[in-house]
Amino acid sequence: MIDLRSDTVTRPDEAMREAARDAEVGDDVYGEDPTVNELEARAADLMGTEAALYVPSGTMGNQVAVRTHTERGQEVLTERESHVVKWELGGMAQLSTLQVRPLDGGERGIPTPEQVREGYVEEDLHRPGTGLLTLENSHNSKGGVAIAPEEIDAAAEAAHDIGVPVHLDGARVCNAAVAHDVPPARMTENVDSVMFCLSKGLGAPVGSMLAGDEEFVERARRNRKLFGGGMRQAGIVAAPGLEALENVDRLAEDHDNARALAERLAEIDGLDVRDPETNIVLADTEGTGLTAEEFLAACEEAGVRGVPFDTHVARFCTHWDVDREDVETAAERVADALDA
Secondary structure (H helix, E strand, O other): OEEOOOHHHOOOOHHHHHHHHHOOOOOHHHOOOHHHHHHHHHHHHHHOOOEEEEEOOHHHHHHHHHHHHOOOOOEEEEEOOOHHHHOOOOHHHHHHOOEEEEEOOHHHOOOOHHHHHHHOOOOOOOOOOEEEEEEEOOEOOOOOEOOOHHHHHHHHHHHHHOOOOEEEEOOOHHHHHHHHOOOHHHHOOOOOEEEEEOOOOOOOOOOEEEEEOHHHHHHHHHHHHHOOOOOOOOHHHHHHHHHHHHHOOOHHHHHHHHHHHHHHHHOOOOOEEOOOOOOEEEEEOHHHOOOHHHHHHHHHHHOEEOEEEEOOEEEEEOOOOOOHHHHHHHHHHHHHHHHO
16 A cells, blocks of 8 residues: 555654664653753754744644734634644634634735735724734645745734734645755744644654744743643654654655656546645546545555545645655556546
């Protein structure tokens, strides 16, 4: 089976397993786990921030950031198809009692400065006011598009001009950075916090990082505890994360494989495939007469896994557990599945 459902399915390599086995550990809630401390320092350096916080998942990282930046009842400006809205169980409402004011970020999922200014609500006797702008890069629901740092800058600067902080959901921000051939820290220059995942293309078995200035991270540490994210001898899972930080440059291989997969799938009658910018390939199945779920069921029977993204949109995601030969084989199996 060639599993292209997500880059979250990657398995730790031997170096990561050895790092976990040999990790020096302590109680992280007390700040005494040296491996976690090293991971946080190196993650902050990668993102160009003062500090960072290790969290169990990207969703927790986003929700901790949202809680830390806002006051209850405030509005959050966010792109309407962003992960924090679509895939986090209404966490902003459930965990932080916030309202969402969605913005249409268009085909690339990035709100314009004008949209940010128009969406802003000033606090008064009747209205809670805007407390936060969230952005996403790369944008998952838009097919892993790598938003240019200048576009992130423009939206963030518009928010800052009206006194609103900015959080970047950068689960795959390293993919976006590699796609634009810039350091990850360039993507975060004008945001107040960023979350990025160790457990996607970077290959770690678990964990994400939330980065920002020292004062933000200290407040976020308290909210991590509130959300159940206080960990003890976490160095065992943080050690593979240190190995993962060395894998940023190799994300280019995943991007190349995604382009190769897209080219092969585009040759199949009935499939309309977008040109990928990172490691996510979206295929429209309407021309085959099948829904995405029906199409993917046939693919799985042929030995390839993907996930439905819309009624007629299937997603395939390349990662370090699949190589070019796997990609070629996957495309052949998909073609055979549709011919059957």
